[in-house]
Amino acid sequence: MSELSELSELAVAAEKLDAADELAGLRERFVLDDVVYLDGNSLGALPAHVPARVEDVVRRQWGELRIRSWEESGWWTAPERIGDRIAPLVGAAAGQIVVGDSTSVNVFKAVVAAVRMAGDGRDEILVDATTFPTDGYIAESAARLTGCELRPVTPAEVPSALGERTAAVLLNHVDYRTGRLHDLPALTAAVHAAGAYAVWDLCHSAGALPVGLDEHGVDLAVGCTYKYLNGGPGSPAYLYVRRDLQDRFDSPLPGWNSHAEPFGMRSAYAPAPGAVRGRVGTPDILSMLALEAALDVWDGVPVEAVRAKSLALTDFFLRCVGEYVPEGRVESLTPVAHAERGSQVALRCEDAGDVMKRLIERGVVGDFRAPDVLRFGFTPLYVGFADVERAARVLGGILA
Amino acid sequence: MSELSELSELAVAAEKLDAADELAGLRERFVLDDVVYLDGNSLGALPAHVPARVEDVVRRQWGELRIRSWEESGWWTAPERIGDRIAPLVGAAAGQIVVGDSTSVNVFKAVVAAVRMAGDGRDEILVDATTFPTDGYIAESAARLTGCELRPVTPAEVPSALGERTAAVLLNHVDYRTGRLHDLPALTAAVHAAGAYAVWDLCHSAGALPVGLDEHGVDLAVGCTYKYLNGGPGSPAYLYVRRDLQDRFDSPLPGWNSHAEPFGMRSAYAPAPGAVRGRVGTPDILSMLALEAALDVWDGVPVEAVRAKSLALTDFFLRCVGEYVPEGRVESLTPVAHAERGSQVALRCEDAGDVMKRLIERGVVGDFRAPDVLRFGFTPLYVGFADVERAARVLGGILA
Structure with a gap:
């Protein structure tokens, strides 16, 4: 029961964050499906008008x-x-x-x-x-x-x-x-x-x-x-x-x-x-x-707003990982201090290559960087807080 | 009358050459219109299946x-x-x-x-x-x-x-x-x-x-x-x-x-x-x-056949230019010997820049290379002999 209520606590938090996100509407400018795409730091998603x-x-x-x-x-x-x-x-x-x-x-x-x-x-x-x-x-x-x-x-x-x-x-x-x-x-x-x-x-x-x-x-x-x-x-x-x-x-x-x-x-x-x-x-x-x-x-998107959302996304991801992933299974390589953090979170993890394969199978796309890093990129233009919560939850399930 | 009969003599020759051209069907693999496109040595035409x-x-x-x-x-x-x-x-x-x-x-x-x-x-x-x-x-x-x-x-x-x-x-x-x-x-x-x-x-x-x-x-x-x-x-x-x-x-x-x-x-x-x-x-x-x-x-196009047609095209162009363009108005910079000729003909011409503009206005596209060169490229995959005859005829008209 406590795990279930925790799940819903983070899910509720994600919902609130998404509702308050002034950039949320930008997601419609892209071609996306129900995959959680956290690999925009490798290949950005297709903007809908480009084809x-x-x-x-x-x-x-x-x-x-x-x-x-x-x-x-x-x-x-x-x-x-x-x-x-x-x-x-x-x-x-x-x-x-x-x-x-x-x-x-x-x-x-x-x-x-x-x-x-x-x-x-x-x-x-x-x-x-x-x-x-x-x-x-x-x-x-x-x-x-x-x-x-x-x-x-x-x-x-x-x-x-x-x-x-x-x-x-x-x-x-x-x-x-x-x-x-x-x-x-x-x-x-x-x-x-x-x-x-x-x-x-x-x-x-x-x-x-x-x-x-x-x-x-x-x-x-x-x-x-x-x-x-x-x-x-x-x-x-x-x-x-x-x-x-x-x-x-x-x-x-x-x-x-x-x-x-x-x-x-x-x-x-x-x-x-x-x-x-x-x-x-x-x-x-x-x-x-x-x-x-x-x-x-x-058009009309201030980089400052993108940065604010990026930090909120990575903060929230680290929080969700802390809640969902069993103690000691991953170690964040990404600095906690905002002034030292880009728009991705890198988690050191045993069998990272295999874990990433399983994440992708379950609809959470990040990437693996040899030898032992799970890399998750957060593109504020199209990634939302519910995506973040889901990614961490799926990761937690795999590592449980 | 003699000019008219000459016109038709070259036009007839072009028709015969096109009828005998085993590569003629390849033109359908490209998006082309009724422009004579002799600039494929700068930018090749669009193959129809590419879009x-x-x-x-x-x-x-x-x-x-x-x-x-x-x-x-x-x-x-x-x-x-x-x-x-x-x-x-x-x-x-x-x-x-x-x-x-x-x-x-x-x-x-x-x-x-x-x-x-x-x-x-x-x-x-x-x-x-x-x-x-x-x-x-x-x-x-x-x-x-x-x-x-x-x-x-x-x-x-x-x-x-x-x-x-x-x-x-x-x-x-x-x-x-x-x-x-x-x-x-x-x-x-x-x-x-x-x-x-x-x-x-x-x-x-x-x-x-x-x-x-x-x-x-x-x-x-x-x-x-x-x-x-x-x-x-x-x-x-x-x-x-x-x-x-x-x-x-x-x-x-x-x-x-x-x-x-x-x-x-x-x-x-x-x-x-x-x-x-x-x-x-x-x-x-x-x-x-x-x-x-x-x-x-x-697919299925031997380079040797392309070369043979290329030489036939440039030969025919030089012949048509000889017939249609008034004596002394252009000078070919392209070698006559096949062993020394690529797939283009370069004509030195006074006011070449202006002449090329007028050619393009009349549906014959080549290019101008400073200071005084009209450059015509012959792509055997989609240029035919009627194109060649028309290009030379239009050039002759402009320089007459």
Whole structure:
């Protein structure tokens, strides 16, 4: 009886929270079913209006207008136009973001460009030792190609590791595994105090919480668009270069799209001014315009409200896990302090791979990260408190 | 009267050629209207079955299966699977091509990897001086990052320019401006005789003529898929690494998709064996699967038949231009010899930009390349001889 009444206590709490949720109506902007989808930090759900927009791009823009669409359908300017749509979500004024390529490729551009900005006297790149692997691999390649040394350190160690040799520091705003939110303002200030350049990876923060790129003076940033921005599988990433650094942005991938006069067909390279300088080759229009359409779901949605709901969701999930999951079966890797928490909860759990399979079978979709982590992402645009309660209850049942 | 009878003579010839064209039926595989579309060397036409396939990817694979599609819909393996679909079109056995990123990014991977294969003693990169600009810009960046010198030479000068310092040579199979087909077998052999590595850009040849990558021992090759392969606007490019060089392919963009164990989330990079090593970040699935669908139009179509028709089309176009266009108004930049001709005809013409505008207004779509070139591409899968006759006739009318 006590368990039953506890169940209903949390279920009642969820109901109240959902009723008071000013963002609850946004769920209707997405295609969802009765699965609890807590994997939007890996692949965002499909916004309901996107299929029709993609169909128009394929049938009319490509099929009927064909080559004319580069001008008439705005294909050519899509990378910077969509960059300007992302800008307010990460606290950037217009004209500083271009969309295109993968996150990995943009990390490469940003880190090499940062090293070049730092100049000859500096030959060390610091990288988050717990980073999503691709950032570390690409930073290592950037170091090798620019004659730098790569030094992996935890974000906490960055202030003491910074020095006269430091050229660039590559950090994650939110750790992909633990969900820990790093202190972007303080770390950026420390990097600047040492005369180095800060490159932030926003993959796990953009669309889930305020980033404040301009406000905090971030130098360069990259991020993907298929997680909290719901751009679709493998949708193109973006690159932010702070306005006053753009003239010094010296790209290691100076493709023709970044030329000052791309259709001049000149043999000598001359970089375009502005964010366009971050472009490389011909943009992948289908993926890019699906992303552009997907960004419509943000119309009228303040990032601050998203952040408030995100914290309420993760708070409630931790509470429900505490109630439903038997003592000692999971350990949260995600910080309790709001200032240190992104929009996911990571639970260390024995047999995590198997547990996640069983969760998915029972309609709760998170993901497994080797070796022992259950990862649950909370997308405030479409996840509600009843979802959260159900996910924790199902997890508790599996682990009982 | 003599002009009228000449008109009908060429029109009759076109009719006969179309009636005898064994590939004529392929036109029905595409969405076309009564425009004469001679810009398939810039953006291929839409294959008729692609919209439904893209819709399935968006609505079902993304919308319903969501994250499960990485396995269940074969998203994760798409780069190498689609590479294997392109392989027979360029004369490559399976397992040597991956699809992803832009052509520019793949040129970067290939040139840096070629320099690394060549080893320390070699510090010069030769590049086609008349190349499409992005190849030159990217080769320059690769040279700068690897401590090499970049030396632009015409393809004809390559044999005499090769030497002990040469690490890599970046060449275009077909010149984007003139339509000249370069001698891939002979130039590759010359590069090898000098102990260097050959990187071929196939953007303007793949899908229009046989390439024979394996047969001619090409080391590395790249190409786009939105021209003669009809993959859609900005569809992902591909990278070929000859099988016996794959273990030595040392990518400057070692993203997590190229790791031997990508989901192991290891901090140390270990490259995957095989073509997968050429991958970088998460593939842009919508664009990639549109390309996969588009490649179905090649079912049962031998590249040799495509080449034969291509040459017949460009021969006939040159003949019609000779008849319809007043003497001295245009000059063909495209070689007369079949062995030196790709699948386009480039005509130097005064006021070419304005002339192309008027052609397009009259339903003949080619493109203009600065400063003075009218460029007409002939896609044998959907361009017929009546189209060719009409294009030349309209051009003649404008220039009369």
